[in-house]
Amino acid sequence: xxxxxxxxxxxxxxxxxxxxSELLDSSPRSRVWRVRLADRRLVIVKQITDAxxxxxxASARFAREVTGLRLAGRAAxxxxxxxxxxxxPSSRTMVLEHVDDLGRxxxxxxxxxxxxxxxxxxxxxxxAGALPAWPGPTAGDAESFLALARALDVPVPPRxxxxxxxxxxxxxxxPHHALxxxxxxxxxxxxTAEGVRFVDFERASLGNGLVELAYLRIGFPTCWCALxxxxxxxxxxxxxxxTTWRGLTGKxxxxxxxxxxxGWLIQGDALVERAHRGTVDQLARVVTxxxxxxxxxxxxxxxxxxxxxxxxxxxxDHLHALGxxxxxxxxxxxxxxxxxxxxxxxxARPWF
Numbered sequence: 001x002x003x004x005x006x007x008x009x010x011x012x013x014x015x016x017x018x019x020x021s022e023l024l025d026s027s028p029r030s031r032v033w034r035v036r037l038a039d040r041r042l043v044i045v046k047q048i049t050d051a052x053x054x055x056x057x058a059s060a061r062f063a064r065e066v067t068g069l070r071l072a073g074r075a076a077x078x079x080x081x082x083x084x085x086x087x088x089p090s091s092r093t094m095v096l097e098h099v100d101d102l103g104r105x106x107x108x109x110x111x112x113x114x115x116x117x118x119x120x121x122x123x124x125x126x127x128a129g130a131l132p133a134w135p136g137p138t139a140g141d142a143e144s145f146l147a148l149a150r151a152l153d154v155p156v157p158p159r160x161x162x163x164x165x166x167x168x169x170x171x172x173x174x175p176h177h178a179l180x181x182x183x184x185x186x187x188x189x190x191x192t193a194e195g196v197r198f199v200d201f202e203r204a205s206l207g208n209g210l211v212e213l214a215y216l217r218i219g220f221p222t223c224w225c226a227l228x229x230x231x232x233x234x235x236x237x238x239x240x241x242x243t244t245w246r247g248l249t250g251k252x253x254x255x256x257x258x259x260x261x262x263g264w265l266i267q268g269d270a271l272v273e274r275a276h277r278g279t280v281d282q283l284a285r286v287v288t289x290x291x292x293x294x295x296x297x298x299x300x301x302x303x304x305x306x307x308x309x310x311x312x313x314x315x316x317d318h319l320h321a322l323g324x325x326x327x328x329x330x331x332x333x334x335x336x337x338x339x340x341x342x343x344x345x346x347x348a349r350p351w352f
Contacts, residue, residue, distance in 0.1 A: 005018055005021045005033050005035060005045050014085060014086035014095065015037065015041075015043055015085050015086050015095050016037040016038055016039055016041070017037060017038040018035045018036070018037060018038075019036050019037060019038045020035070020036040021033045021034070021035045021036070021045070022034045022035075026046075027274075028049070028275070029048065029049060029061070029202060029274075030046055030047060030048050030049055030202070031046070031047045031049060032044065032045070032046045032047075033045045033046075034098065041098075042098035043085060043095050043096065043097065043098050044082065044095070044096040044097070044098050044099075045093060045094070045095050045096075046065075046093070046094050046096060047091060047092055047093045047094075048061050048062040048065065048092040048093075048202075049092075058092055059089070059092060061092075061202055062089065062092040062094070063089075064131060064132070064201070064202065064203075064204055065094070065200075065201045065202045065204065066084060066087055066094055067130060067131055067204065068081075068131060068179070068181075068182075068201030068204025069081055069082065069083075069084050069094075069096070069201050069204075070084055071122055071123055071127065071130065071131070071179050071204075072119060072122060072179065072198070072201070074122045074123075075118060075119075075122060078115075078192075078194035078195040079194070079195075079197055080115050080118050080119045080122075080195070080196070080197055080198060081119070081197055081198050081199065081201070082096040082097040082098075082099050082197060082199060083096065083097040084096060084097075085097060099190045099192060099197050099199070100192065101190040101191055101192070102191045102192060102193065103191070103351060104351045105191055106347075108189075108191065108346070108349070109216070109229065109233060109236075109237040109346055110236065110237055110240045111191065111195055111196045112184075112189055112196050112237070113213075113216070113237040113238070113240040113241040113244070114195065114196070114240050114241070114244050115189070115195050115196035115197070115198065116181075116184060116196075116198075116209075116212060116213065116241060117209070117213075117240075117241045117242075117244035117245045117248070118244060118248065119179055119181060119198060120178035120179055120180065120209035120212070120245065121178070121179075121209075121244075121245055121248040121249055122179045123177050123178060123179040123206060124177050125177050127177055127179075127206065128177055128206070130206070131179075131204050131205050131206050132205050132206070133173040133174065133205060133206055133207060134173040134176075134180055134205045134206065134207025134208070134211060135205070136168075136171045136172075136173060136207070136211070136263055137167075137168060137171065137263045137264075137266050137267050138168070139165075139168060141266045141267050141268065142161075142164040142165070142167075142168065142266055144266070144268055144281050144283045144284065145164070145265070145266040145268075145283060146160070146161065146164070147281075147283070147284065148283045148284065148286065148287065148329070149325060149328075149329060151284070151287045152287060152329065152332045152333070153332075154325065154328045154329050154332050155328070156325060157321040157324055157325055158321075159320075159321035160321045160322050160325050163318060163319055163320075163321055163322045164266070164322065166318055167259055167262055167263065167266075167318070167319065167322075170255070170256070170259050170318075171208075171211075171259055171260070171263045173205075173206065173207035173208060176206070176207050176208040176209075176254065176255070177206045177207075178206065178207060178208060178209035179204065179206065180204065180205045180206065180207050180209065180211065180212055181198050181201060181203075181204060181212060182201065182202065182203025182204050182205055182222075183200060183202070183203050183222050183223070184198060184212050184215060185215075185220055185222060185223035185224075185225065186220070186223065186225050186227070186349045186350060187223075187225070187350070188200045203222075208254065208255050208260070209245065209253060210253060210254075210255045210256070210257050210259075210260040211260045211263065211264075213238065213241050213253070213257065213260070214257060214260035214261045214263075214264055216229045216234060216237055216238065217229070217234065217257070217261050217308045217312070218261045218264045218265065218304075218305050218308055218309075219296075219301055219304045219305060219308070219343050221264045221267075221270040221301075221305070222270060222274075223294070224273060224293055224294030224295075225294050225295065225344075225349060225350050226294065226295075226296040226300070226301050226304070226343050226344075227343055227344055227345065227346055227348070227349055228304055228342060228343035228344065228345055228346075229345075229346055233346065238257075241253075256318075257312070258309070258312040258313055258316055258319055259318075259319070261305070261308055261309050261312060262309050262313070262319060262322060264305065265302075265305045265306065265308075265309050265326070268281055268282030268283035268284075268285075268286075269282060270301075271283075271286070271291075271293065271298045271301055271302065272291075272293055272298075273293055282298070283302075285298070286298050286299060286302060286333075290336070290338075290340075295344065296343055296344075297340065299333050299336060299340040300340040300341055300342075300343060301343070302333060302340075303330050303333050303334060303340045304342070304343045306326040306327070306329050306330035306333070307326070307327075307330050309322070309323060309326045310323045310324075310326040310327040310330065311323075313326070
């Protein structure tokens with residue numbers, strides 16, 4: 001592995017001369033350094049590598065992250081992401097503002113929700129095409145979910161296939177243009193004196209902000225550290241998000257949060273880390289194997305999501321039958337041994 005900071009004349013002329021560098025932990029998809037310049041300033045240097053994302057083009061991933069960060073740089077008032085100081089497309093390298101993270105805070109969720117809403121509100125219809133559309137669930141995901149029920153001998157109410165078809169139509173990202181982070185997980189949210197800033201925009205996209213607000217109810221579906229937010233804390237942070245969005249846009253958040261949560265539920269790939277997505281039917285694996293990602297197992301994640309959707313869809317106009325199926329599936333999975341445990345609460349989140 002190359003550990004040398006990949007500075008060339010472009011970034012050098014923009015930010016200065018590197019004096020010291022420290023290679024930081026990062027995913028296989030990138031290399032990241034903390035660099036002290038000759039003038040004593042700190043910057044972050046990130047290089048997108050060829051690894052990860054099932055062979056996705058590294059240059060496209062570099063362009064996607066830079067675009068997402070620059071769109072996030074529109075924020076008036078407190079920033080919601082590090083500033084882009086320089087880029088070098090030839091080496092897929094970006095130089096970013098260094099952000100001092102305050103570390104552990106007791107009540108981190110309200111600030112997270114406020115910055116998430118501010119991020120989402122930065123783009124609109126004029127930005128269509130600037131980033132890929134959010135890649136929501138597919139008909140194949142819906143069929144895999146129904147196959148899971150059949151494999152567990154849980155009867156599928158007759159209306160569920162129709163409800164799932166309608167769900168896919170409603171989750172079409174085309175009418176929506178919110179700036180989505182793509183992976184707004186603990187560790188990608190840095191707490192500063194001015195508010196939360198998000199980092200790692202490798203999966204930035206445009207879509208409905210509800211699909212990321214849904215992280216709070218559905219257990220942070222793309223994160224190794226799945227968490228359960230319920231009761232009054234959940235109500236508070238969702239109110240913070242909606243109030244912030246309304247204050248910035250003058251409108252209520254469009255769409256249905258129950259739809260967004262159900263969309264995450266039926267995606268088996270949201271049970272595994274990115275390197276394993278798109279490889280096999282992960283919901284089919286759950287029937288015979290309770291595999292682990294991070295500190296939670298697949299069945300633990302799935303039971304939490306099933307219960308969340310079941311709770312949201314009692315009396316729902318379009319997802320009532322799906323909610324009944326979710327409740328029955330959760331009960332069946334709780335019969336498995338070892339019995340799935342509840343997900344950890346927000347105060348158990350990891351701090352980096």
